[in-house]
Amino acid sequence: MTVTVNVSEILAAAARRDPEGTALVEAREERRAVTWAELDQAADAVARGLSAQGLRAGHRVALVMANRIDLVIAYFAVLRGGMVAVPVNPRSTPVEVERMLVDSGARLVLADAAAVDAVRAAAAGVAHLTVVVDGPEPGPGETAFAAFLEAAVESSPAAPADPEALAVILYTSGTSGRPRGVMLSHRALIANIEQVATLEVVAADDVCLGLLPMFHIYGLNCVLGQAVHQGAPLVLVDGFDPDALLDLVVREGVTYLPVAPPVVAAWSGRQDLREKLASVRVVVSGASALDPDLARDFRESSGHAIEQGYGLTEASPVVAVTIGARRDADGAPKPHSVGAVLPGIEVRIVETVDGQDASPGDPAEIWVRGANLLTGYWPDGSDGPDADGWYPTGDVGLLDDDGDLTLVDRLRELVIVSGFNVYPREVEDVIAEAPGVDQVAVVGLPDESTGERVVAFVVPLPGTDEAEVTAAVEAACRTRLARFKQPTTVEIVQGLPYSPTGKVAKGRLRALARGSDLGLR
Secondary structure, eight states: OOOOSTTTOOOOOOHHHHHTTTTEEEESSSOOOEEEHHHHHHHHHHHHHHTTTTTOOEEEEEEEOSSHHHHHHHHHHHHHOEEEEOOTTTOOOOOHHHHHHHHOOSSEEEEEETTTHHHHHHHHTTOEEEEEEEEEOOOOOOOOOOTTTTOOOSSSSOOOOOOTTEEEEEEEOOOSSSSSEEEEEEEHHHHHHHHTTTTTOOOOTEEEEEEEEESHHHIIIIIIIHHHTTOOOOEOOOOOHHHHHHHHHHHHHHOOOEEEEHHHHHHOOOTTHHHHHTTTEEEOOOSOOOOOOHHHHHHHHHOOOOOEEOOOOSHHHHHHHTTTTTTTSSSEEEEEEEEETTTTEEEEEEETTOOOOOOOOOOEEEEEETTTOOOOOOOTTTTOTTTSOEEEEEEEEEEEESSEEEEEEEEOOOOOTTEEEEOOHHHHHHHHTTTTTEEEEEEEEETTTTTTEEEEEEOOTTTHHHHHHHHHHHHHHHHHOOOOGSEEEEOSSSOOBBBSSSSHHHHHHHHHTTTOOSOOO
């Protein structure tokens, strides 16, 4: 039995099994498709192009691209060359892109047409950085992506054979401070692909939907990784239009439908939903919690019980899933449950006060152990699993009598908008620098469409105009934060509530935002 040690090997294996089978379909104005052999050969060519640029094993390459065939080619090329992929949201602001480029020490960045302006602005102050443009004409000092496919290097790259080598750095919230780079090795990514595969979530004859963005671990390893591992075609989509996406599902005969709660909310209740999803075999929702009422409404509309899962970037990402777990009497996943822990992963429910296991049925912090866990946080590998391999997730949950996991709350202040991590401190830092702002606190509130939304409470400087302060805050957020991080509401208050220990009492702020009068005005 061959042991996979480099993630790019799953692509080579798919090309050997079914060279002429469809690998990727790009659903844009003009349909574009590539076979497994073509995808594998293109990844080889781009790996040679990276080598021709002077990149070597361990060098970081930022991928600031939307869901498209060229992003998949670039991802596998980076890994095949032993380099480290740094996926970045192509809709990030120049400030956000620059921070990740500088922090990761990226030597090269691949940018598509939608992201190239932000990347150029971000890269202007970063030394020793090459920008490769996929779309518009390259500027001074830049290279066209197509040139990589023509790089004259005699031999094909040999994928490094060290499973502990760093494969990906993904920026996420951690537990405090600015977003941190999660270090995921080839071992971790491969382990989770294989752990999920034991449940036969995806089969070779499935057609998978690639809507979830690949700068997010869910789209990158759970959707792309699983599709390539099983040799199942993946239909790539950039952006969510409810009607157009349903038409695409029908047109491409999609059978495996991984989505996030906003998609479920947008489709639920449609009279044509059952007909539109006739080809679909399974629907899986992840990235953030799904309201049980919404899950029930979707099932009534579509005829599909939604499978759910729990994961985090640091676990590559899946820890538990309802597929294969016990069901309710009507065959649906149990309400509030995120399912059974995957084979090869262990979970403890640990009291944070004394570090002991909680009593059965009592909620406490979820600790995880398995080969799928991060190495640590960039650059030094700090705050990874402990000496016994356990990683505290910062999430609160409990195990029921069946051994299934239920999420209760989070210990950290993380806000999850449409499945993407928004970290209050980052938003607060931006708002604090806006003209007229004295104090600021940011919280997350439930939202039917996005799971949660960002709300900012701002105390203005004495004598300032509230409308002008609000406008300044909104302008600063538009300039420096990706759209999903921007507050949907900026609430001007006369003061912030504090706890006896001197911390902002964010629970009281959440109550205020829900309509309670706490006398802050």
